Amino acid sequence: MRFASRLLPALARLLALLWLVPLAAYAQGQAPVLLVVGDSISAGYGLAPGQGWVDLLGQRLQKEGYRYRVVNASISGDTTAGGRERMPSLLKQHAPAVVVIELGGNDALRGGDLAAAEANLDAMVAMAKSAGAKPMLLGMQLPPNYGAVYVRRFSAVFENVAKSRHVPLVPYIFEGFGDDLSLFQPDRIHPLAMAEPRIVDNVWPTLSAMLVRR
Numbered sequence: 730m731r732f733a734s735r736l737l738p739a740l741a742r743l744l745a746l747l748w749l750v751p752l753a754a755y756a757q758g759q760a761p762v763l764l765v766v767g768d769s770i771s772a773g774y775g776l777a778p779g780q781g782w783v784d785l786l787g788q789r790l791q792k793e794g795y796r797y798r799v800v801n802a803s804i805s806g807d808t809t810a811g812g813r814e815r816m817p818s819l820l821k822q823h824a825p826a827v828v829v830i831e832l833g834g835n836d837a838l839r840g841g842d843l844a845a846a847e848a849n850l851d852a853m854v855a856m857a858k859s860a861g862a863k864p865m866l867l868g869m870q871l872p873p874n875y876g877a878v879y880v881r882r883f884s885a886v887f888e889n890v891a892k893s894r895h896v897p898l899v900p901y902i903f904e905g906f907g908d909d910l911s912l913f914q915p916d917r918i919h920p921l922a923m924a925e926p927r928i929v930d931n932v933w934p935t936l937s938a939m940l941v942r943r
Contacts, residue, residue: 759798760796760797760798760943761796761797761798761825761826761827761941761943762797762798762799762800762823762824762825762826762827763786763790763797763798763799763800763825763826763827763829764800764802764819764820764823764825764827764828764829764862765783765786765799765800765801765802765803765829765831766802766803766812766815766816766819766828766829766830766831766832766853767783767801767802767803767807767812767829767830767831767832767867768803768804768805768806768807768808768831768832768834768835769803769805769806769807769918769919770782770803770831770834770869770902770919770920770928771783771801771803771831772801772803772804772805774805774919775914775916775919776921776922776925777922780922780925781801781925782925782926782928782929782932783799783801783803784799784801785925785926785928785929786799786929786932786933786936787799789929789933790940793937794942795940795942795943796942796943797826797827797940800823800825802815802819802823803831806835807832807835808832808833808835808836808839808841808846808849809832809833809836809845809846809849809850809853810836810845810849811832812830812832812849812853813849813852813853816852816853816856816857817856820856820857820860820862824860825857825860825862826862826863826941827862827863827864827865827936827939827940828853828857828862828863828864828865829864829865829867829932829936830850830853830854830857830864830865830866830867831866831867831869831902832849832850832853833846833850833868833869833883833886833887834869837869837871837875837879837883838918843879843882843883843886846886847886847889847890850866850886850887850890851890851893851894854866854890854894854896855894858894863939864894864896865896865897865898865899865935865936865939866887866890866891866896866897866898866899867898867899867902867932868884868887868888868898868899868900868901868902869883869887869901869902869903870883870884870901870903870907871883871884884900887900888900897935897936897938897939898935899931899932899935899936901931902928902931902932903920903928903931904931905927905931906920906924906927912924912927
């Protein structure tokens with residue numbers, strides 16, 4: 730009986746170790762996460778489920794043979810300050826391999842402090858790098874009615890962060906169709922479903938260069 734009482738705990742520990750081995754192996758084989766942190770442009774505002782560019786990106790990844798799992802953490806109305814606040818928990822929860830940051834448009838539309846927006850984006854990129862992820866930035870442009878100086882300063886926000894942190898940048902995700910109002914919803918801000926594939930086309934060349942086939 731004494732031998733049995735000593736043997737049973739040892740067997741229990743052995744079984745626990747044998748159970749953890751396949752779980753660890755399974756975890757190592759999981760698809761790496763591609764995390765998108767953005768605002769309504771990436772959240773698919775005004776679109777049916779599955780029509781947004783982030784959903785289409787997931788389809789492109791599969792088609793091109795990449796195993797990444799896309800996690801869309803975008804929130805309509807979010808700002809760079811909101812993204813900066815959310816970033817630590819998102820990195821901890823998802824442990825992403827790649828982080829795509831699409832924020833700043835709402836800061837500018839509200840006439841916000843662009844120096845603060847730049848600092849927020851810089852902090853987000855730094856946090857992603859510290860977590861072992863590869864960050865990239867998606868830029869936006871403002872219409873000329875905001876004034877030439879403010880428009881130039883806004884574009885420079887993304888350029889400055891990308892240059893100082895040595896991260897890839899897509900300068901304008903609406904490149905090639907941003908002036909075509911027939912491709913936008915009545916608010917003239919959010920693209921229609923027919924324009925969403927063009928966002929993917931604009932993002933893909935820069936993003937695909939960061940990806941690894943597994």
